[in-house]
Every structure is written in structure tokens, then in C-alpha cells.
Amino acid sequence: MTRTPTRRSEALRLAALAREQGSFREAATRWIALAASDDPPPYAHLRAGECAVLSDHPGVMADAAEVVRAAEDGLERELLLFQLEFLRTPLERSMVRWRQAVERFGEPGEPRLRLHWAVCRAEAAWMVGDVATVLAVREQCGVDDESALAMAGRLRLFEAYAHWLLGDRESARTRIEPLRRTPPGRPERASAFNLLGQMSALAGDWRGAGRHFAEAAQAARAADAAIPGILAATWSGFVAMLGGRYSQARAHAEHALSHSADLGHRTFDPIAHATLAVVAAAAGRWDDTGHHLGEAQRFVGERVMPETVFCVAVAAAVCSRWRGDAPGILDALQPLDTPVIGDLTEAVGATWWLSLWAEASLATGDTAAVRRFLARTPDWTPLFVYPDTLTARLASGTSSDTALAQARRALAASSENDFPLATLDLLDLLVELGAADAVTLGRRAANLRLRLGVVDERASARGLTVPPEARLTRRETECVTLAADGLMNSEIAQTLHLSVKTVEHHMSTALAKLGMRNRRDLRQLRG
Numbered sequence: 001m002t003r004t005p006t007r008r009s010e011a012l013r014l015a016a017l018a019r020e021q022g023s024f025r026e027a028a029t030r031w032i033a034l035a036a037s038d039d040p041p042p043y044a045h046l047r048a049g050e051c052a053v054l055s056d057h058p059g060v061m062a063d064a065a066e067v068v069r070a071a072e073d074g075l076e077r078e079l080l081l082f083q084l085e086f087l088r089t090p091l092e093r094s095m096v097r098w099r100q101a102v103e104r105f106g107e108p109g110e111p112r113l114r115l116h117w118a119v120c121r122a123e124a125a126w127m128v129g130d131v132a133t134v135l136a137v138r139e140q141c142g143v144d145d146e147s148a149l150a151m152a153g154r155l156r157l158f159e160a161y162a163h164w165l166l167g168d169r170e171s172a173r174t175r176i177e178p179l180r181r182t183p184p185g186r187p188e189r190a191s192a193f194n195l196l197g198q199m200s201a202l203a204g205d206w207r208g209a210g211r212h213f214a215e216a217a218q219a220a221r222a223a224d225a226a227i228p229g230i231l232a233a234t235w236s237g238f239v240a241m242l243g244g245r246y247s248q249a250r251a252h253a254e255h256a257l258s259h260s261a262d263l264g265h266r267t268f269d270p271i272a273h274a275t276l277a278v279v280a281a282a283a284g285r286w287d288d289t290g291h292h293l294g295e296a297q298r299f300v301g302e303r304v305m306p307e308t309v310f311c312v313a314v315a316a317a318v319c320s321r322w323r324g325d326a327p328g329i330l331d332a333l334q335p336l337d338t339p340v341i342g343d344l345t346e347a348v349g350a351t352w353w354l355s356l357w358a359e360a361s362l363a364t365g366d367t368a369a370v371r372r373f374l375a376r377t378p379d380w381t382p383l384f385v386y387p388d389t390l391t392a393r394l395a396s397g398t399s400s401d402t403a404l405a406q407a408r409r410a411l412a413a414s415s416e417n418d419f420p421l422a423t424l425d426l427l428d429l430l431v432e433l434g435a436a437d438a439v440t441l442g443r444r445a446a447n448l449r450l451r452l453g454v455v456d457e458r459a460s461a462r463g464l465t466v467p468p469e470a471r472l473t474r475r476e477t478e479c480v481t482l483a484a485d486g487l488m489n490s491e492i493a494q495t496l497h498l499s500v501k502t503v504e505h506h507m508s509t510a511l512a513k514l515g516m517r518n519r520r521d522l523r524q525l526r527g
Contacts, residue, residue, distance in 0.1 A: 008034075012041065019047075022186045024055035025224050028064055035067045045071035049080035054154075056187045056227040058263040075105035076113055079120050115152060122158040126305070134162035153179055153188035157195065164199055165306065172199065190219035190228035194235065198307060201239050207416075209239045230259050234268040237275040238311055242318075244421030246279045253279075270299040270308050274315030281319040289319055309335050317356045326363035333357050404433055424448050446482050446495050476510035479503055484522045 015030035031048035034040055045067050052064030065084040071077045078101035101120075108114050118137045125133035137155075160175035172195075179192035197212035213236045220229035237252030253275040260266055277292035296312045313335045320328030333356060361369035407430050414422040427445035431438045475496075482492045493503045507519070516522065 008037075008039065015047070019051055022183060022223075024051045024187065025057050025060055028052040028055050028057075028060045032060075032063050032067050035070070042072075046076055046080065049077075049084060053080065053083045054187065056191075056223075056225040058226060058265040062264065075101065075108055076116065078105065079113075079116050082120055083123065115155070119154050119158075122155055126158050126161055131162045131165045134158050153182065153186075154191075157188060157191050160192075160195060164195070169199060169203075184219060184222040187220070187223045187225035187228055190216045190223055190225055190232070193219055194228055194231050197232070197235055197239075201235060201242075202307070202310070206239055206243050210236065213239065226259065226263055227265060230256050230263070230265060231268055233259070234271045234275075238271050238315075241275045241278050241315075244424075246282055249275050250279050266299060268308075270296040271311045273299070274312045278315050278318050278322075281322040286323075293319060314356070317360075321356065321359070326360040329356055329360035330364070333360075404430065404435060407433065420448060442485060443487070443491065443495060446485060446487065449481075450478060450496065476506050476513070479506040480510045480514075480522065483507065483519045 011030060011034055015027055015034060018024075018027035018030060028048055028051035031044050031051055035044035035048050048064045049068040049071075052060045055061070061084045065081060068077060068080045068084060071080075082101060108117050121137045122134045125131075125137065156175050156179060160172045160179075163169075163175065164172040176192045176195060179188050180196075182189045182192075193212050193216035197209045197216060200206075200212055201209035213232045216232040217229060217236070220226070220232060233252050233256035237249045237256060240246075240252060241249035253272040256272045257269060257276075260269055260272075273292040273296035277289050277296065280286075280288035280292060293312075293316055296315065300309055300312050313332055316332035317329045320326075320332055358370055361367075407426055411423060411426040411430065414426060424445055427441050427448065431442050431445070435441055475498075478496060479492055482495060483489075487495065489500055489503045489507065492498075492507075493500045496503070511517070511519075511521070514521075
């Protein structure tokens with residue numbers, strides 16, 4: 001006679017099966033229900049907490065935290081509570097819980113608990129940028145139990161992060177590789193792609209970063225893992241912003257903020273707010289800029305991950321650049337000239353932020369600072385964003401021919417890495433330097449300017465001031481801007497893909513609105 005399984009035994013089987021298959025959110029939900037039942041298995045509370053941690057889903061973590069508090073007192077309970085509360089509470093409170101657990105129970109001897117203890121310690125060190133502790137914990141742990149693959153995977157991830165902070169990208173990639181090969185439904189796969197994306201972004205490889213973050217988002221959806229998904233959206237927005245793709249940047253950042261608010265997970269909000277601050281500054285919405293920068297800096301006070309500080313500082317500097325505030329750029333970049341943060345920016349090859357510093361130093365007349373910058377970057381690097389760095393080189397005695405050659409090399413690199421605003425600036429700079437093909441370069445710049453939709457945003461920066469009361473249409477503004485750049489009606493028509501008669505109509509209407517007789521009067525718009 002075959003015995004029919006009881007409802008309780010079937011629930012236990014399904015919970016264990018979900019965990020074995022890596023469906024941690026489902027497993028956590030099932031263990032939470034079992035722990036809250038009238039006849040809970042003695043270990044259900046801790047299983048619920050463990051699976052919730054591995055699920056990387058804040059909502060499940062919050063439910064599991066309530067269940068774990070009812071578990072029998074012990075080290076595993078304290079470690080789980082530390083992790084379940086870690087990303088949802090101020091860092092100081094989480095660290096207090098960690099210290100209390102260590103003081104009460106000491107370092108565990110059981111291999112499984114020792115691995116869990118190591119993950120918690122590494123996670124705490126990761127949040128404060130303590131690289132040495134992350135690596136020391138990994139060495140001391142000595143546990144690589146395949147039966148605890150998911151937990152060991154988290155430890156490998158923190159170890160890879162530590163090597164990255166130390167500038168050893170090859171070691172970091174070596175440790176990430178096994179995580180990339182995990183099944184599609186595992187959260188650690190998404191985390192691995194996110195870390196690869198961050199590494200690529202800070203090294204100036206925009207296309208590689210975008211590809212990795214897209215893979216991270218796909219892996220997060222497959223694993224139903226909310227936190228890696230939020231991180232992928234956050235960094236996708238930051239990368240799009242630095243690349244000058246503002247509509248994409250806004251969409252990604254707003255998506256990330258919306259989901260983090262829904263889930264009560266605010267760890268990555270500073271980067272999203274920093275992104276929106278720059279997007280607002282580029283459009284001249286200074287109230288929005290101040291709001292988003294204020295939010296970013298407020299959250300940075302609670303979470304001190306080096307890459308977060310880096311993103312917020314760079315965003316604040318870019319906002320100051322849009323305002324033309326050179327001292328503001330220098331003030332914004334001060335946090336990067338500190339231990340850990342400075343080491344990160346130097347080690348990963350993110351020297352392009354230094355071009356902001358050099359530009360601001362040049363504008364404030366600090367030629368000594370410019371010379372120090374040039375000493376740190378002995379040759380032109382494709383990672384530079386702002387071509388005013390090249391102006392700094394010219395001010396230090398670089399010949400015109402050398403400057404042209406360097407600008408062309410930077411142009412090729414910025415185009416290859418999908419850096420449209422830098423490409424646009426460099427095209428304008430080559431025209432100003434008197435390149436032999438200046439006319440062709442100018443037309444290419446006009447096409448790119450229109451494709452990016454930055455005619456109005458960049459007009460004042462380029463010296464073109466259109467009175468707001470003129471109320472020109474978008475097409476009229478485009479035609480006037482190109483005419484002010486010296487293009488004839490036929491060239492404007494070719495650039496905008498319009499007929500010559502249509503351009504003539506827009507020009508006539510725009511000149512009438514501006515109270516001008518001909519295109520020569522457009523010089524009045526130059527500052």
C-alpha cells in the first residue's frame with residue numbers, strides 16, 4: 001500500500017527542491033510559510049533566512065527577517081539577521097549587529113557556519129571599502145564547499161571586487177569567470193555581470209559596460225533577483241549619462257529609483273540621483289539638479305562604497321562644468337583624492353576624470369596643477385572625456401601639429417567607445433585648430449549634434465544665445481544654429497534631410513522672429 005504524502009512533507013519537499021534548483025526566492029517563500037505554520041520544522045526559520053539572503057530580493061528579505069527573529073538563539077540566527085537587515089538599514093546599525101554577533105559567539109568552527117561567517121565579514125568590509133579585510137577573510141576561511149555553492153559564490157564575488165579595487169583586473173576577472181558560467185537562474189550570475197560592467201565602465205569601455213549590464217539585467221530577470229536588476233539599471237543609466245545619451249540615462253535611472261522605492265532598497269540610489277542631476281543640468285533645470293545632487297550626497301553619507309562616492313563626485317563635477325563653475329569642479333572632485341577612492345580611480349584606469357580636474361585648473365589659472373596632471377598622464381589616453389584637456393597640453397607648450405594628431409587619436413577612441421559628447425567636442429576642437437578637413441568635420445559635428453538632440457542644451461556653451469522670447473521651433477533653432485556655424489542653405493538641407501525650399505522657409509521665419517534681415521546678423525547671437 002502506497003502511503004499518500006502529507007501536506008507538510010510535500011511542502012518540505014518542494015521547498016528543498018526549489019533551493020537545490022537555485023530558485024531561492026521560491027524556496028524562501030516556501031520556508032517562510034513552513035516556519036509560520038502551526039507545526040513548523042525546527043530548522044525552517046533558518047532555511048527561510050538563508051534562502052532569502054541568496055534570493056537578493058528585499059521584499060522576501062523583510063518577510064524572512066521576521067521569521068528568523070523567532071528562531072532559536074544562536075550564531076547562525078545572528079548572521080542571518082545581520083544580512084537580512086544589512087541592505088535595508090543604516091550601515092552603522094548593521095555593523096553594530098555584526099560586532100555583537102562576533103562578541104557573543106566568536107569565530108565558528110563548523111565549516112558551513114564558518115563560510116557563512118566569512119561571507120558576512122566580507123560583505124561588511126566590502127561596504128566600507130576595506131579591501132585588506134575582504135582578502136584576509138577569504139584566506140582565513142579556507143572553505144569552498146560545493147554543497148554551499150551559492151554562499152561560496154558570494155564570497156568569490158567579494159574577493160573579485162577586492163582585487164578590482166587593488167587594480168588587479170586580471171585576478172578579478174579570473175574569480176568572476178566561474179560565476180558567469182553558473183546556470184541562468186542563479187542570482188550570482190547577474191552579480192558577476194554587474195561587476196564586469198562596473199569594471200568596464202570605470203576603465204572607459206562604454207560599449208563593453210553596456211553589454212555587461214544588459215547581460216546582468218537579463219540574468220536578474222531569469223533569477224527573479226531584484227537587487228542585481230536594480231544595480232544593472234542604475235549603472236546603465238550612469239554609463240548612458242557619461243556617454244551623452246540623456247534620454248536613455250533618464251529612463252534607466254528613473255526605473256532604478258522606482259524599483260528601489262517599491263522594494264525599500266536604497267543602496268544604489270545615490271548613483272541614480274547623480275545621473276538625473278547631470279541630465280537636469282544639461283537641460284538647464286538647476287532646481288532639479290540641486291535636488292538630485294542633494295539626494296545623492298545624503299545617501300552617500302549612509303553607504304560609503306568607493307564606486308558610489310566616485311560616481312557622485314564625478315556627477316557633481318559635470319554639473320559644475322555645465323554651469324561653467326571651475327572652482328565647483330575642483331570642490332566636487334575632492335573626495336576622489338583620498339585613500340581607497342583615489343586608489344580605485346587610478347588602479348582601474350579611470351584617468352578620464354582627471355581631465356575635468358585639468359580643465360578646471362586651467363580655467364582658474366593654476367598652471368602648476370595642470371603640470372602635475374600632465375606628469376600623471378604622460379601621453380594622450382583614449383579615456384579622456386573632455387577635449388579642454390588638450391587645451392591644457394597646448395598651454396604647456398604642445399605644438400599645433402602634435403595637438404592635431406592627439407585630437408585625432410582621441411576622436412577615434414571616443415567614437416569607438418561610443419562617447420558621443422566627447423566626439424562632438426573633439427570635432428569642434430579640430431575645426432578650431434584649423435584641421436585641413438575642417439569643413440567635413442564641421443558637417444559631421446552638425447549631424448551628431450542633431451542626432452543627440454543637444455542643439456538647445458549646448459547652444460550657450462558654444463557661444464550662441466537665442467532670446468527665449470523669440471520662441472523658435474525646433475526646426476527653426478536647428479537651421480539658425482547651423483547657419484551660425486557657417487553652413488549654407490543647401491548644406492543645412494543635406495544635414496537635416498530637408499529640401500532647400502523648406503530650409504529657406506525656416507530661415508526666413510526664424511530671422512523674422514529674431515528681428516534680423518539676413519544670416520550675417522546671426523553674428524549678434526555669438527557671445
